[in-house]
Amino acid sequence: MAVPGEAMEEGIADLLGIERGMAVQTRNPAPEAAAWLDGVRAALEQRCGGELLDESADEVVDVVLLCWRAGDGGGDDLVDALMDAMGNLADAGWIWVVTPEAGHDGYVLPDELAGSVPAAGLVRTHGVSLGGGRRAIRLTWPPWRRTRR
Numbered sequence: 001m002a003v004p005g006e007a008m009e010e011g012i013a014d015l016l017g018i019e020r021g022m023a024v025q026t027r028n029p030a031p032e033a034a035a036w037l038d039g040v041r042a043a044l045e046q047r048c049g050g051e052l053l054d055e056s057a058d059e060v061v062d063v064v065l066l067c068w069r070a071g072d073g074g075g076d077d078l079v080d081a082l083m084d085a086m087g088n089l090a091d092a093g094w095i096w097v098v099t100p101e102a103g104h105d106g107y108v109l110p111d112e113l114a115g116s117v118p119a120a121g122l123v124r125t126h127g128v129s130l131g132g133g134r135r136a137i138r139l140t141w142p143p144w145r146r147t148r149r
Contacts, residue, residue: 012040012044012130013040013043013044013046013047015128015136016063016096018047018048018063019048020047021049022048022063023048023060023061024062024063024064025053025057025061025063025064025065025085025088026052026053026055026064026067027054027055027065027066027081027084028055028067028068028081034067036098036134037052037065037067039132055084057088059088060088061088062090062092062093063094063095064085064089064094064095065096065098066081066082066095066097066098068081068099068108069099069106069107070100070106070108070109070112071106078116079119079120082095082097082116082117082120082139089141095122096136096139097113097136097137097139098130098134098135098136099134099135099136099137101129101133101134117139121141122139122140122142123139123140123141125140
């Protein structure tokens with residue numbers, strides 16, 4: 001029987017669309033994001049069937065979890081972080097930008113995301129609340145690029 005914390009962790013794998021066989025990479029986990037990530041790592045690894053990859057991985061990945069907080073840099077730095085995250089992203093892959101929710105330290109203003117996402121050549125599809133003061137915004141390649149890449 002799953003305890004409440006385990007159920008929440010498994011729910012995060014569902015929210016993020018993680019499926020068996022996916023390669024999942026984590027990027028930019030500041031200490032507080034690393035603590036959150038460690039709390040859900042087991043559920044994500046169990047769901048995908050392998051270990052989460054770090055920034056140094058060279059293989060093509062299906063999903064990137066990019067942890068970002070206000071103060072990690074300005075909008076240009078977020079664009080750079082998104083461009084780096086796109087480097088090994090599969091044609092049908094996506095990036096989740098994981099940020100603190102409003103009212104939490106490190107909250108990222110919507111304007112920063114709104115300006116950075118198109119500047120990096122991506123589109124926003126939707127966002128989800130992950131609990132624990134975290135939210136995630138899903139980004140993908142634009143439709144024209146997914147079919148021509």
